[in-house]
Amino acid sequence: MADVPTHLALGVEYDGSRFHGWQSQPDHRSVQQTLEDALGRIAAAPVRVAASGRTDAGVHATGQVVSFTSAAERPDDAWLRGGNSLLPAGVAVRWVARVDPSFHARFSATARRYLYVIQEQPQRPALAGNYVTWSRQRLDDEAMHRAAQVLVGEQDFSSFRGAGCQARTPMRCIHQILVRRFESLVVIDVTANAFLLHMVRNIAGVLLDVGAAQRPAEWVGEVLARRDRKAASKTAPAGGLYLVEVHYGDCFQPPPPMAPLPLSGIRDLW
Structure with a gap:
């Protein structure tokens, strides 16, 4: 048998x-x-x-x-x-x-959640360098949050699509995007049905420019409307990005998420 x-x-x-x-x-x-x-x-x-x-x-x-x-x-x-x-x-x-035989980690997923962690301090961090993105200046996190809201909903994210992306369509649906401050840490918290190659890091790059007052908040909507990767900022570094949660609707409930090390002890994340 x-x-x-x-x-x-x-x-x-x-x-x-x-x-x-x-x-x-x-x-x-x-x-x-x-x-x-x-x-x-x-x-x-x-x-x-x-x-x-x-x-x-x-x-x-x-x-x-x-x-x-x-x-x-x-x-x-x-x-x-x-x-x-x-x-x-x-x-x-x-x-x-x-799990049920029909369950598939990728195709059964209804949403993914990423956190992008930025550390503000005058000098480059040595110990946390691979786990945060460094900002020498204090960022305007409130402006970043306002600017990000234009990205919510089902839209064409070609301006935030990395070169070499093999997705059949640039259409994605962002369910929620928040920019929050925890003392010297600024966290971009984004949940979507799926993401394009480098999409979160490209969003972070644009929002970093807004936070540093290099661009106005309204510029993010202009970048989105252009549907051209060249209209956006450079891709933000990889080290600040964390996949923290995957949703599966009613078919499967994973255990509660765990905070990235730089954010350990911060309960407001969940």
């Missing part, structure tokens, strides 16, 4: 500065390949995982969701503790859940 496949979802966190992005690629260390290697050792067979989103090199995650199917029947603790015992520093499994 053939083994009955096990359908699993995992919550994964990782330090993006240690990897060349999520997706497996030749000659580069990726989160996907690292995770698949560890899970494959537990299953004693190759494992292929699907992720809710493919983060770029340098981008972090506290709430990445992956799904996979395995013919190996193992207790959940084997996938969780066993996986973590085999994974290197910089990546860990946070939780394990049995």
Whole structure:
């Protein structure tokens, strides 16, 4: 009798500065390949995982969701503790859940949430340099928040689409975007049905210019209307970006999200 496949979802966190992005690629260390290697050792067979989103090199995650199917029947603790015992520093499994065979980490998702963290201080941060984006000056976070509201809704985000993006359409729906201050940290908090390549970092680049008074708040709407990447600012650095939460509607409820390290202890995030 053939083994009955096990359908699993995992919550994964990782330090993006240690990897060349999520997706497996030749000659580069990726989160996907690292995770698949560890899970494959537990299953004693190759494992292929699907992720809710493919983060770029340098981008972090506290709430990445992956799904996979395995013919190996193992207790959940084997996938969780066993996986973590085999994974290197910089990546860990946070939780394990049995899911319906129809569940897919990417295609079942209804929304993703990212946080972009900016640290204001006079000199370049040494210890936090890979985990925040540095601003030498104090930003006008209220102007950034006002400017960002024009991006809410289903719209053509061509002006915020990175070169090489393979999405079939530039149409995306931003459900909510907030810019909030926590002392010397400014956080861009954006939730959308899906994102284009570099979309959040390109939005952050535009809002950083507004916050630094290099552009007026109304300029963001002009950039959006141009539908031209050249109309926007440069792409903001990867280190400040975190995938923190994925929504699946009624089909699956992941455990509560976890704050990125620079924001640990700030309860107002959730």
